[in-house]
Amino acid sequence: MPAQHQLVVLFDVDNTLLDNDRFGDDLADRLESLFGAEQRARYRKFYEEIRDKAGYADYLGALQLFRTGLDDDPKLLEMSHFMLEYPFAERVFPGALEVIESLKSFATPAVLSDGDVVFQPRKVQHAGIWDAMGGNVMIYMHKELVLDSVQRRYPAKHYAMIDDKPGLLAKMKKVMGTKLTTIFVRQGHYATDAEGKVIDPAPDVTIERIADLLALDEAAFHSGESARTAG
Structure with a gap:
């Protein structure tokens, strides 16, 4: 059985780590x-x-x-x-790989992405994200529907999910509750489309760009019960 982690930080790929x-x-x-x-x-x-x-x-x-x-x-x-x-590799957002590396001091970073089984993995590999994650990559058709599988594969006391789609984060939060900290990064057209819409539950943390995670301390990734905003 996989060893339990203290904290697993899950990353979407498209418009979260790279400019899709x-x-x-x-x-x-x-x-x-x-x-x-x-x-x-x-x-x-x-x-x-x-x-x-x-x-x-x-x-x-x-x-x-x-x-x-x-x-x-x-x-x-x-x-x-x-x-x-x-x-x-030229489309990876500034600071994205540095964020992944910095998190390794207190968490296990992993990709949790939707996509097909050929092009999406190739994208992750060519971008350098696969190696940065140390091979911790999961690609499903609908990631919000496989959270039990994610937790079995990477058992942890707490999880954080970084994504550019706040509605999807809300769906995941409803399933995992306070065991999950949702972090909304306002990048890409999905984030723009969500402006002015009521998201329930709202993201626990909101950032403007992926590099802003470098300014957050470990406690922010555990703030699943109260909203915080980094600017």
């Missing part, structure tokens, strides 16, 4: 430059349909659907190369 919105913009630009605006919109339609049905982003799955009718176009292989070799 920037990747999305670059992907759209490449699609348009190779295939035109109409085909770019067609790819986006497939992407959104898969995301709405599966509940997570599947960029490669959308590309598989996109290829229909374009099988003789050699530019499809250019898109494959673009996606698989994208420089995700």
